[in-house]
Amino acid sequence: xxxxxxxLLGMFLGAVVCAxxxxxxxxxxxxxxxxxxCFVANAVTTKLTEPRYGMTLAQFQAYGVAVxxxxxxxxxxxxxxxxxxxxxDAMPPRNLDGSVNESAQELAVSQIVDAVIAGGFAPTPSSxxxxxxxxxxxxxxxxxxxxxxxxxxxTPGVGLRIIDSYLVTGTSNGSVNWPQVNASLTNAVEGFITxxxxxxxxxxxxxxxxxxxNSVAQAIYTYKVSTNRPTL
Numbered sequence: 001x002x003x004x005x006x007x008l009l010g011m012f013l014g015a016v017v018c019a020x021x022x023x024x025x026x027x028x029x030x031x032x033x034x035x036x037x038c039f040v041a042n043a044v045t046t047k048l049t050e051p052r053y054g055m056t057l058a059q060f061q062a063y064g065v066a067v068x069x070x071x072x073x074x075x076x077x078x079x080x081x082x083x084x085x086x087x088x089d090a091m092p093p094r095n096l097d098g099s100v101n102e103s104a105q106e107l108a109v110s111q112i113v114d115a116v117i118a119g120g121f122a123p124t125p126s127s128x129x130x131x132x133x134x135x136x137x138x139x140x141x142x143x144x145x146x147x148x149x150x151x152x153x154x155t156p157g158v159g160l161r162i163i164d165s166y167l168v169t170g171t172s173n174g175s176v177n178w179p180q181v182n183a184s185l186t187n188a189v190e191g192f193i194t195x196x197x198x199x200x201x202x203x204x205x206x207x208x209x210x211x212x213x214n215s216v217a218q219a220i221y222t223y224k225v226s227t228n229r230p231t232l
Contacts, residue, residue, distance in 0.1 A: 036068055037061040053135055066132035069125040079122040080137045082156070083112055087137075088144035090157025090164075090232045091223050104226035108219050109141055110134050115215035119208040157232065162188075163213060164220050164232045181217060186210045 028038035040061045043049045051060035071077055093105040113134045116122045124130060163185065170181035189210050192198035200206055220232065 032068070033065045036064045040064040053138075063132060063135060066125075066128045067136055069128050070133065070136055073123070073125050076122040076125065076133070079116060080113070080133065081140065083116065084109070084137050084140035085144055085156040086160050087112065087157070088141050090160040091220070093145060095227045096229045101227050104223050105141065106138060107226070108223040109137050111219035111222065112216055113137050115212050115219070118215070119212040120204075121208075121212065160216070160220060161232050163217050164224075167217055167221060167224075168231055176221060182214045185213045185217060189213055 028035050041057065044051065044057060044060065051057060055063060070080070087105065087109055091105055091108050093100060093102040095101045095104075113122075114130065117124060117130050117133065122133065124133060166181050166184045166188065167176060170177045170184065189198065189206060193200060193206055198209070200209065224230070224232070
């Protein structure tokens with residue numbers, strides 16, 4: 001519940017405490033999307049929030065509408081929640097020495113979300129773009145970065161650490177043997193499926209899952225290089 005409230009922050013902050021100005025009343029009731037745009041504009045006007053990621057006000061309003069569509073999907077929303085919690089736990093916005101490195105985490109989020117979309121694991125709702133999904137995941141990760149140790153207790157990043165273990169095993173003298181790593185990850189996915197630990201929908205094969213896992217391994221490697229971490 002707390003995560004859901006945090007996810008809604010950028011879109012609805014101020015909506016329940018500040019009514020839209022009277023001159024916007026007609027436009028604000030024209031449609032659900034119009035209502036959300038008014039809520040977002042009002043929150044920005046009253047300085048309760050501000051556009052992020054270099055957005056203009058119009059783009060921020062459109063993003064608010066996109067978030068509403070994402071939250072209605074259930075499946076895509078839950079996939080992004082899972083990704084975000086795993087990244088916040090296993091790939092924090094800090095270098096090994098503790099210094100801040102937000103760009104490393106942000107790149108990891110973007111790469112993994114792109115892989116999820118490419119694999120068809122998180123269908124993009126109508127009128128929602130891949131960029132919207134990335135921004136949504138980044139908002140979630142940003143909120144989860146400040147959970148007073150709760151994410152570490154829950155260890156949602158265990159899946160990423162398992163993938164990283166194959167990276168560590170396939171690395172020698174700082175060089176990754178990618179054919180070995182990819183083959184090992186493919187065998188691991190097939191083993192999980194055979195053991196019933198991973199279920200593939202009846203209309204799909206294991207191939208997209210294997211491609212996704214290999215893409216995640218690449219994102220983990222990029223993150224580790226950027227943050228100077230030997231392991232997650």
